[in-house]
Amino acid sequence: MQYEARAVTSNQDGVHDDLPALVRRYQQHRFLKPVAKHSQEAFDAVAEQVAHWRGPLVLDSCCGVGESTAVLASRFPDALVIGVDKSAHRLQRNLQHQGKAAGAPYLLLRADLNDFWRLAAEASWQLDQHFLLYPNPWPKQKHVGRRWHGSPVLPSLVQLGGELTVRSNWQIYIDEFATALELYGIESQCQQLASNIDPITPFERKYQAAQQALWQLRANLTAKGSL
Numbered sequence: 001m002q003y004e005a006r007a008v009t010s011n012q013d014g015v016h017d018d019l020p021a022l023v024r025r026y027q028q029h030r031f032l033k034p035v036a037k038h039s040q041e042a043f044d045a046v047a048e049q050v051a052h053w054r055g056p057l058v059l060d061s062c063c064g065v066g067e068s069t070a071v072l073a074s075r076f077p078d079a080l081v082i083g084v085d086k087s088a089h090r091l092q093r094n095l096q097h098q099g100k101a102a103g104a105p106y107l108l109l110r111a112d113l114n115d116f117w118r119l120a121a122e123a124s125w126q127l128d129q130h131f132l133l134y135p136n137p138w139p140k141q142k143h144v145g146r147r148w149h150g151s152p153v154l155p156s157l158v159q160l161g162g163e164l165t166v167r168s169n170w171q172i173y174i175d176e177f178a179t180a181l182e183l184y185g186i187e188s189q190c191q192q193l194a195s196n197i198d199p200i201t202p203f204e205r206k207y208q209a210a211q212q213a214l215w216q217l218r219a220n221l222t223a224k225g226s227l
């Protein structure tokens with residue numbers, strides 16, 4: 001059965017007042033939470049391949065069922081394309097989307113990105129493209145610290161560099177992400193997506209079918225300004 005996607009509702013009506021202080025705090029303090037074993041193993045499984053890779057590197061973070069990862073593999077045929085999600089259940093459903101890669105290879109890994117981004121940054125990975133499509137919005141005001149831009153792992157995401165694309169059906173999420181990046185001296189371009197884009201993820205398709213506005217942020221993390 002298909003359920004119509006509900007629009008995000010929140011007790012916030014703009015960028016969270018505490019966000020700048022959170023971002024600054026995490027710029028100054030290392031994120032010391034121990035890395036989960038399964039995340040370390042997932043990272044180790046690709047670390048050597050990435051270390052020897054001389055072409056472009058594309059990361060699809062929170063890839064869900066990996067439909068977008070397959071699409072990105074077809075769009076960037078010269079790149080090493082890696083999709084990461086914490087849900088084994090979702091990743092197992094990738095089979096039905098494999099054809100969208102048009103034969104181009106890609107890798108899917110099960111890992112917690114709170115760990116994976118740190119490990120990748122510590123290993124000096126430099127991304128060409130980084131996609132973060134429809135991350136969980138955590139729209140309650142008290143949950144700002146669970147949003148990626150309000151979390152202690154943001155410095156690692158920024159350090160990974162590349163052209164970042166974030167999409168959300170909650171405009172405040174995009175505005176907040178831009179606010180957080182500004183504190184790293186990074187400028188973002190934010191826009192509403194056209195209502196007739198070809199959806200590249202199941203969530204995008206669901207929100208589009210429900211006629212929700214979709215928002216996108218793009219930012220060049222490699223061209224960092226002063227902190």
Ligand SMILES: C[S@@+](CC[C@H](N)C(=O)[O-])C[C@H]1O[C@@H](n2cnc3c(N)ncnc32)[C@H](O)[C@@H]1O
Nearest residue numbers: 062063064085086087112113133134201202203
């Ligand atoms: C709303 S879904 C979007 C999935 C996909 N990008 C799409 O648009 O269809 C958010 C995804 O983020 C993943 N996720 C949430 N927290 C995560 C974490 N800490 N590490 C890795 N994946 C995470 C979830 O498992 C889920 O698949």
